[in-house]
Amino acid sequence: MKPNFFYFIAILMCGVMIFFQGSLPVRGAQNLSLPEVVFNSEDRILILAPHPDDEILGCCGVIEKAIEMKLPLRIVFFTYGDNNQWSFLVYRKHPVLRPKAARGMGLVRHDEALAADQMLGVPLEHLTFLGYPDFCTLNIWYAHWGDRPPSRSMLTEVKAVPYANAFRPGVPYKGEEVLQDLETILREFKPTKIFVSHPGDHHPDHQSLYLFTRVALWDLEKEMRPSLYPYLVHYKHWPKPRGYRPTELLKPPQLFEKKIPWQTHSLKPEEIERKHTAIKKYRSQYNYSARYLLSFIRSNELFGDFPISMLKPKTSSVLSSSESREDLTEIPEELTDEERASFVGIEQRSMLLENNYLVIFVNLSRPLGEAVGVSVYVFGYRKDRSFAEMPKLHIRFGAIEHKVLNQGHRLPANVIKVE
Secondary structure (H helix, E strand, O other), X not given: OOOOOOEXXXXXXXXXXXXXXXXXXXXXXXXXXXXXXXXXOOOOEEEEEOOOOHXXXXXXXXXXXXXXXXXXXXXXXXXXXXXXXXXXXXXXXXXXXXXXXXXXXXXXXXXXXXXXXXHHOOOHHHEEEEEEOOOOHHHHHHHOOOOOOOOOOXXXXXXXXXXXXOOOOOOEOOHHHHHHHHHHHHHHXXXXXXXXXXOOOOOHHHHHHHHHHHHHHHHOOOOOOOEEXXXXXXXXXXXXXXXXXXXXXXXXXXOOOOOOOOEXXXXXHXXXXXXXXXXXXXXXXXXXXXXXXXXXXXXXXXXXXXXXXXXXXXXXXOOOOOOOOEOOOOOOOOOOHHHHOOOOOEEEEEEXXXXXXXXXXXXXXXXXXXXXXXXXXXXXXXXXXXXXXXXXXXXXXXXXXXXXXXXXXXXXXXXXXXX
């Protein structure tokens, strides 16, 4: 594929994501051998949460630290969390199916966030709600830019922010609007540390918020270069063990343990107890999945990002083709049934620019069979062009044929050359 782009973000949907461009001692912390996140008096803390409650699950200790040190703090919620039918059923004691009722549950989660964060000492004016569609924001990232129509929310059935108390009520569900909101907030607040959802998270809203944040920071890198601290929430069979275990460590998933340079933030006993109290403020979620939520009440919080890999011309690849075999047993939840049908390990993978062509090499742990495929997303980035104008490519390889789509539309065979 001949791209002529400066940066790339590529996502292999088989499970690998490649991106271009004073507390008490914690029992067992030495076993993790992880450095502590260091805060200083000059820090400005921005927490980006996909849904109301994620800021408590992943960053409550950080919020408490910022309050204790009197650091500037802002918490931004990507969605109102208005698409969790099962939790709404438990909360309301009846199905929540009408769009107006779903929006009402979004306001319930909004108010729960106010109660939880205000209890921690966060002023209400430091909380911002963007109002993008719960469970649909990765779809915006993939396919709703430029002249494409806005995305449509699943339960609220709207194509624009429906909440009057949102950051920009009425803004259409488009990728460039998300970037505008994030860049406006970044410029106004000027954070030194950003805590954001993890790119390896299995929830699509968590993935997309990280991706949008990355592009926003690329756009603004001449103005600011804050440190990024991704936190993980949704990952299959994690955290282990489940339930309330406040004296135990939160450890990385085994697959990511050695692939990501993790950092930890240790919590004092009183901070752990406040986190426990704060998560209970989210009654609509706690009544539905208390055991899972309580799994994050541990003696520490974890932050870590995939290493940044830059494409290099001709001879250099992002990842060595001699890398030892890596069996990926956790199937990402966002795969289609077709892609999920036969999930195989990735033994070798590399990316490089060769004669101005983007070369993506993927060697599976067993040959492609009839039901096996590889799904690759590639997003180009250039400083001299709006990201909305750049291709959003989805390349799907099967045993017999391949498809190349741009924002969901299949491209003619002669537009992009695939060998």
